[in-house]
Amino acid sequence: MNKFFAWVSGLMLAAAPFLSHAAYPEKPVKVVVPFAPGGNIDLTARLIAKALTNELGQPVIVENKPGAGGLIGAELVSRSAPDGYTLLLASSGSLSAAPALFPKMNIDATRDFKTSRALTTVPLVLAVSPRLAISSVDALIEYARANPGKLTMASTGIGTSNHLAGELFQRISGVTFTHVPYKGSSQALNDIVGGQVDLMFDNVPTSLGFIKAGTLRGLAVTSARRSEALPELPTLMEAGIAGYEASTTTGIVMPAATPDDAAQVLDQAMSKALESPELQASFLQMGASPANMSAGQFSAVLQSEQAKWTKVIVDANVKPN
DSSP: OHHHHHHHHHHHHHHHHHHTSOOSOSSOEEEEESSOTTSHHHHHHHHHHHHHHHHHSSOEEEEEOOOGGGHHHHHHHHTSOSSSSEEEEEEHHHHHHHHHHOGGGOOOHHHHEEEEEEEEEEEEEEEEOTTSSOOSHHHHHHHHHHSTTTSEEEESSTTSHHHHHHHHHHHHHOOOOEEEEOSSHHHHHHHHHTTSSOEEEEEHHHHHHHHHHTSSEEEEEOSSSOOSSSTTSOBTTTTTOTTOOOEEEEEEEEETTOOHHHHHHHHHHHHHHHTOHHHHHHHHHTTOEEEEEOHHHHHHHHHHHHHHHHHHHHHHTOOOO
């Protein structure tokens, strides 16, 4: 009898590692958006959360944690339990700029996170208040050179992708704007429409409706190719800003120590969700291009962006408040 109990105990001990880990996911999954509601990242998160809810069979909940140019939410996720239940909807520009911009926060995209799929690539659009008598990039540069610092440039915060896109434009074109940071895109866009601020390099999804309605004037897009959502606008390179390119890649990342099996389940669910024509159409309608990059491809983008934006931050002497 003692030998029988010993044999049963041995089987239970051997099976313990398998019994202790239920199949992922067994409870709701949280996607942290490190910006205020209503922006490009928030819109993307809500679309993928709905699709992943269907694929994973568990609710996928979006939670906004804005602040410090996206770093408050990023730090929260990097310090969370590495179990696959707390994810970050990351913007390549903001996450890649973190080490140079906020060194004391000690956040590094390539060290602190495990990447999953990239969802979209999003161009920015250089948009101005229709109250300005400016309808081209050349006219904007001419006015800015004649009036250094007079034009005000809104952003969604110091070190965010739209702020750094504006800094890159100033470095290449030789003009100077006065930066006015906001906590989110909604207030910034409302103030540009109202004429309190002059211009903004904004993600196409959040500016698209304003431009189509004529309450904002789009001058050019920042990507290497024209935007499908705004095909009438030239790229900044076409407009004469040689070597200019800035786009945001959005994707899911999670704490670096997240188990590979949970990451793989999530990756497969995202890959399947991103094949949906309905989701692709939703991304295109909001002004984003479906990406569906692998984790390795997204990781390479983050590394490349980190080198690019670190140089812009150092050259422009960008400092957080």
